[in-house]
Amino acid sequence: MIWNKEMECLPREERRALQLYRLRRTLRRVYETIPAYRRRFDETGVTPDDLHHLEDLQKFPFTSKNDLRDNYPFGLFGSPLKDVVRIHSSSGTTGKPVVVGYTREDVDIWAESVARAIFCSGGGPDDIIQVAYGYGLFTGGLGLHYGGEKVGATVVPISGGNTKRQVMLFEDFGVTILACTPSYALCIAEMMEEMKVDHSKLKLGAAILGAEPWSNSMRNEIEQRMGVKAYDIYGLSEIIGPGVGCECECQDGLHICDDHFIPEIVDPDTGEVLPEGEKGELVFTCVTKQAFPTIRFRTHDISRLTSEPCRCGRTTMRMERISGRTDDMLIIRGVNVFPSQIESVLMQIEETEPYYLIVVDKRGTLDELEIRVEVREQIFSDEVRKLEELQRKIRREIESVLGISAVIRLVEPKTIERSIGKATRVVDRRTLENGPETGGKAS
Amino acid sequence: MKLRQISIFLENRAGRSAEIIGILGRAGVNIRAIALADTADFGIIRLIVDKTDKALEALKNEGITVKETQVIAVEIPDRPGALAAILNILGKAGINVEYLYGFLDRVEDKAIIVFRFEDIDQALRILTKEGYQVLNGSRVHDM
Structure with missing residues (x-):
């Protein structure tokens, strides 16, 4: 009809x-x-x-x-x-x-x-x-x-x-x-x-x-x-x-x-x-x-x-x-996400250029957004409580900017691969048979 | 009176602490006391060593996130109830302990407790007033 x-x-x-x-x-x-x-x-x-x-x-x-x-x-x-x-x-x-x-x-x-x-x-x-x-x-x-x-x-x-x-x-x-x-x-x-x-x-x-x-x-x-x-x-x-x-x-x-x-x-x-x-x-x-x-x-x-x-x-x-x-726009659970949004949240919190990696994957059937943040000296506190507070703060800010929740993982410096000076910012593990892997680059 | 403590950030994965501690061994740094705090994702190693500057340099050269923090070490008797007693005093004085760890003095037959306080100077005043032996830095670093 x-x-x-x-x-x-x-x-x-x-x-x-x-x-x-x-x-x-x-x-x-x-x-x-x-x-x-x-x-x-x-x-x-x-x-x-x-x-x-x-x-x-x-x-x-x-x-x-x-x-x-x-x-x-x-x-x-x-x-x-x-x-x-x-x-x-x-x-x-x-x-x-x-x-x-x-x-x-x-x-x-x-x-x-x-x-x-x-x-x-x-x-x-x-x-x-x-x-x-x-x-x-x-x-x-x-x-x-x-x-x-x-x-x-x-x-x-x-x-x-x-x-x-x-x-x-x-x-x-x-x-x-x-x-x-x-x-x-x-x-x-x-x-x-x-x-x-x-x-x-x-x-x-x-x-x-x-x-x-x-x-x-x-x-x-x-x-x-x-x-x-x-x-x-x-x-x-x-x-x-x-x-x-x-x-x-x-x-x-x-x-x-x-x-x-x-x-x-x-x-x-x-x-x-x-x-x-x-x-x-x-x-x-x-x-x-x-x-x-x-x-x-x-x-x-x-x-x-x-x-x-x-x-x-x-x-x-x-x-x-x-x-x-x-x-480099990602669509995660129907929401448009640009790596630059995540970058600016981290920039505000760290007050310096952040090193991070965005990993998008499927958990079960739903997209999951994970953000790995390198812990460098300026944000490192030797108290677990303060680091967990930092984790929560990033999660809150990301959620209020993107409208979706993210898992925040604190990682050691230099664990995020750098390619020719610039870091790869996005790893999209959801496979799209037609599309290329969205390998966004740092802006 | 204050001690230089090294705090190291590490991810919670197999073999990582061995790698980091290995750096200190190769640099000829001897560890006096060590404590590890951990969560599901990450951990923090806290160390008192004999050559703090050398340790910091070696770790930073390997790109490891380290921070120097100030702690104090207090000598207490090595018997039941001794730690409770000092914690009671601190609690009553409203001094907040961020964390602590302990080790035994091989020579003096005493227990040594390393404290990290929110307000280190206030804690020092109380402990000295109460007659506790707060060890000076060189004594612990060179033990």
């Missing part, structure tokens, strides 16, 4: 015409209403009138996460706050977090995108969707929630955590679709086994999983252990949240809602737009949103695009599942 057949199956030329129309309107609007965009356009020497064809989009400047941060909190809003009905925020990085806003129409575009994703996953009004994404400033929970209500499904807003109860509600409510991060899905699968709940006796049929990169082998594992078909959903709050793209039953790339979000693939080093089918960095432009119309946002996610119509009948652009990152 296709939620919005008109838009999702629009012939290619009509789709492009619609995109061009909406893009032109959006470029004009941001140029006229958002000074930061006008400045960037002027610096680059372009005006909205330079857009004649869709391909002219590449003349316009990129927007980076730093641009969003520099305009914290509302500097890139295209609507006055009185028209903004919702705020979301992505995890804080060094300094300020990124804040995004939605008008009532934007919330509806978002719900529309997620509605398409739910239909892609075989869902509909007869389904009971358990939303086990976190609710709050993170877009996961409310995104799936509004999409679920939009298609007329029954939404169970349980949020993340309380895993036993998640399983209990599968049984008691007859839940048919689970929405959460892939690692949490595995965690629930484990709990099902522990509670001796036979998945063949459940009505659960699909899982809509996203907010962190995952591999095909992980998909197979989830599908087998939960007795579901698992669909990859993509999104980011800077664009709208979950629902920017989602897999259909063919599981052959994610259908992008490209009547709302125009994708490009660029060379991460040069910024050149790459021909269709080539692997590179995903860039998105929002062409319908009012409150936060991001232009050419660099996602740092690596993928490739195809405009080949899908066997399911949809004609949208499809993106390959994310195979890696172009920067």
